Amino acid sequence: MYTITSVLQILSSEHYFLADDSWTISELVYDSRKIRDVKESVFFAIKSSRDGHQFIADAYDKGIRSFVISDIGFSISPYPDANFIWVEDTLKAIQALAAVHRKQFDIPVIGITGSNGKTIVKEWLYQLLTAEYNVYQSPKSYNSQLGVALSVWNLQADHTLAIIEAGISRPGEMEALQQMIDPSIGILTNLGTAHLEGFSSKNDKLIEKWKLFKHATQILFSSNYVPDAKSIRSGFTWGTNESDDFRILNISTDHAGSKITARYQQEEIDFVIPFQDKASVENAITCIIVMIQLGYDFSVIEQRIKGLKPLEMRLQLKKGKNNCSIIDDTYSNDLASLQIALDFLNQQNQHTQKSLILSGFADAKFTTKIMDKLIRLLNNQLLKRVVLIDRSLFGIITAINSEVLCYESTAELIADLPRIDFSNEAILIKGARKFHLEEVSQQLVEKSHDTVMEINLKAIESNLIQYRSLLRKDVKLMAMVKAFSYGSGGFEVANVLQFNKLDYLTVAFVDEGVELRKAGVTLPIMVLSPHEGTFDDMITYQLEPEIYSKRILNAFLQFLADIQFVDYPIHIKLDTGMHRLGFMANEFDDALITLQKSPQIKVVSVFSHLVASGDTTQKEFTAQQIQEFKTLADRLESGLGYPVLKHICNTTGIVNWPDAQLDMVRLGIGLYGIDLSDNGLHLESVSTLKTTISQIKKLNKEETVGYDRKGVLKRDSRIATVKIGYADGYDRRLGNGIGKMMIAGQIVPTIGNVCMDMCMLDITDITAHEGDEVIVFPDLIQTAKDIETIPYELLVGISSRVKRVYFYE
Template sequence: MDVSIEEALKVMGGAVLEPLRGDRSVHKISTDTRSLEKNDLFFALKGARFDGHDFIAEALEKGAGHFVLSGAKGPTLEQKRSANFIKVPDTLKAYGDLARFYRQKFKIPVIAITGSSGKTTVKELAAHILSQKFNVLKNRGTENNLVGVPKTILRLEKEHEVLVLEMGTSVPGEIERLSSIASPQVGIITQIGFSHLEGLKTQEGVREEKLKLISHVERGGIVILNGEDPMLKDVTCGVHKLVRVGSWKDCGDVTAEQVRCHETGSSFYIKGRMFETQLLGRYNILNCLFAIAVAEALGVDTSLIQKAVGSFKPVASRMTLKVIEGIHFLDDSYNSNPSSFKAALETLKELKIREKRGVVCGDMLELGKSSEALHRQIGALLASMLFDFVIAAGTQSKHLVDEAVKRGFEAKKIHAVKDSKEAGRLCREIAVAGDRVLVKGSRGMQMEKVFDCFITSSTR
């Protein structure tokens, strides 16, 4: 890692507790003593359930050469003699500041992706396509917050040619901060929906937060927007090139035609060229278009893009097909909000099958004061779709059940239960081999536990 402790000190604006000593180079940046190595720079970050300052002694034992601290907790006099200690007002801010400085050492394309849904799939697919031509670094899993994005940037090495970053937010200001750290050349906004309303309050608040990305795309860069989203219809980009994508006619600069969706994937055409994907549902065509637009902008050959789109496998628990005891589950259990829930229901409804269709769902969390109304909207939608059974888990899902019954859904076919375990047990009683069952819910509802109620499984 091409950073010295003097550079880090200057960037972070901290103060040394004792004169700098020993090796001034930084092996790598660490926030976790479990992966710490000799001469690492250890950031003592604070979270709701942890405080990195409690691990100073352990970090010293493992050979950390430098520390960044804040607050009242600090090293003993003896510990100060063993390593370099820098005190800053806020270790999280200092962490981001160092990542921003380090990112500027790399003159490579950076792609930043945000939106209410689809971020992880677009990130993974874009990285998969771009890796056909470039050495790509991306976020691990969903490390998309004020810790995860800097952590990814600080993993950059000389061999990397492209950086793909997913950016999440739950309160105002996070996208602004993350975008300023990353300085992307390409910015993607997948959708403006009802998500994280406890912090962002309204859909307009979500829109305002997500659009902060655009102001930090480098001058002359590319902004790629969802051409189907009315919340993004009037967005202009000034000095940036604007590209809109869509899976409907005349809704984008990059548009999918002749769309065909089935139970094992989808196919579509762009300007006469056919693309096939293992991703399920029409909404995932849109996710493909974001990734394709990025790849085209970076000069990846169309034949390589076609091959990569076809070979990409769905991200776990994001609309993946699981066959368990003969039941075909559409596993979309990783997370949920109103927009992604509607898209998942439409995917289930559009399957051309004769077998029964069922839904096992959990609460959509972090919707604030709008929670009841938004659950009732989903209940009304369910009533119009005529599924064979619905099992809804959680306190907020009771509103969904109530509204569905009010709108004409047969009461004997819809069930309100306490949690995902109870939902799984009831599903096992109701569903039979051949049925198609959507499993969907927010992360906190742990809807993956539905599958624990079944004995044997095989996953595509």
């Protein structure tokens, strides 16, 4: 048990104020939106893309009374009953606390690093070892400087083995991770190109990663990836070399999986795994050699390794039946990952009611402390209903404040689903793999055809962080969520942006804003194209119109006068060169006079639109636009006599014209992973359009494929029909070989005309099967160029009948 006094001692701070030195600490908090147990929490004001000191008031209002901060000038007078500890660096402070906590445990600790496969190996080892060990695994991909600290902190006295992953992207990062993890067994999964841009060479990257193994008594790695690793420090190697400790003699694959033949200590052994791809085979071999090092018999390893299950390594948000939202997180269950999933549930504002379907923990050794923590966790959520599966959880029934339903098995719950009134709510399904809760998810999710658009909500957050890092601290951020968030979704994306505390959202039409309001989005919303028939809804749903002409200004003023409304927020659009919408310079004075004498409205912002902020040949015109805007905006503010937000930068403007950030910027296509600035931003892809192969045909040379016989075969061919057509948004211009799709990492062309609901691919040169997954746009930017359009058009053109599946990695 830690107290605020012991935390002070660990951090060795000489500057502190303790209002209550008996305050106990069990939770480390860095995000005021993710506070779970205020009575035993300490808040660390970490400075990253946003300064954590800005959220101390929020954390205090939610009940936190212990804080670790770094700003020496921060005033604590508004918080007289709170504890404060000043440190030089709050991130290093939380790492120091985690490192001390790690020293309390004398158990095997497996530390995993590498370019790829860390999380898969961790999860598979958890599957393989839980029969003998009470295994702690770091949650999901918590492998960063902060994530590792939070992971290590969750180690409990009853754990008998820990598996923690470590990720780095630049030199100098591993030392802190090593001190926190301090593994006794080290695993290097591979040494690929991920994050290589942070290092001068692959060898420098290896040297940095190797620092994790400073005190490890066993280091396991592949000599195929790191042939010179033994020169750095000896370890247990696997590979195809004669000198490898675990030598791979042969790997053969068929439709059922892969057979691995290896030699260990002069003995030849066979292992069968239910996977065919190279990455899964390598990850399975890593798991095998870990089990060998832990002393498992080959017969046990063989039996368990062939039972490995594929991993869905992400939490998914799906549209459910009866207007429900289904959060599917059914591949693992422990307290740490349950906390993460509940945080995501709390972000969903489209429903006021929220339910949890929870299985027992996989092979968990329950203690009173764990059960008490689970009870507190559930009671802090304001859940409408908790559905418990497995008798191991029945002991908490009377302590849960929500309605509780209990089932001994998943099959029993499925049989009873028709009786349960799941409607108009968000439902988190959280369970260990052995309970097969994916079958419950299948029952609750709304059915659709096999073409889906996968949206990575974590990637949206990552891209947002990148753009925020380019802004001055006082610059506000408006995000464009018009056109169904560029095809990525409506309230699902808006919820993520609201959770990340953006200042404004923008939609094109009033009905888009109404949908967001009905889904619980409370951020200010600007509407770009209001018209007279929508003014009622504008007021009802508190949407803020763009006023772009004298006609729309007068119409809105008259409407407000009729309902006797004053000070309604509006946004003035100036036309400085786009010549689409907005007041021209010669219309400005007349508009200003009208605004000055109209108490019905209050101008919140004035803005304009850059025409060519990403075109280096148009710099002079862009500079002219910015200067004209500044002049007119200053005149508007002076004429009104009160401050007005000024904004002109769009996505490329943020990058290319930082001096024009002014009071606010508008982030659009870059948020969704499309970098049109060509300035080296490492944006993450947000959306992936996928379909499947319906049928494969073998056709002879000179036969034709598709309407109008446009697809003429010049050789004997194999043709795959896939479930996407122009009704789904796959442009007809992409037919006849112009469009390219990807199957199992290989690019294949379209053949023949695109049909309404399907199209055909030439798969003659690759191996593919009916039912295989197909990536529709392997390179969205190139696809757009191929038909002489822009990525925007392809994204927004994807039909609403294509099911959106949201996931959070």
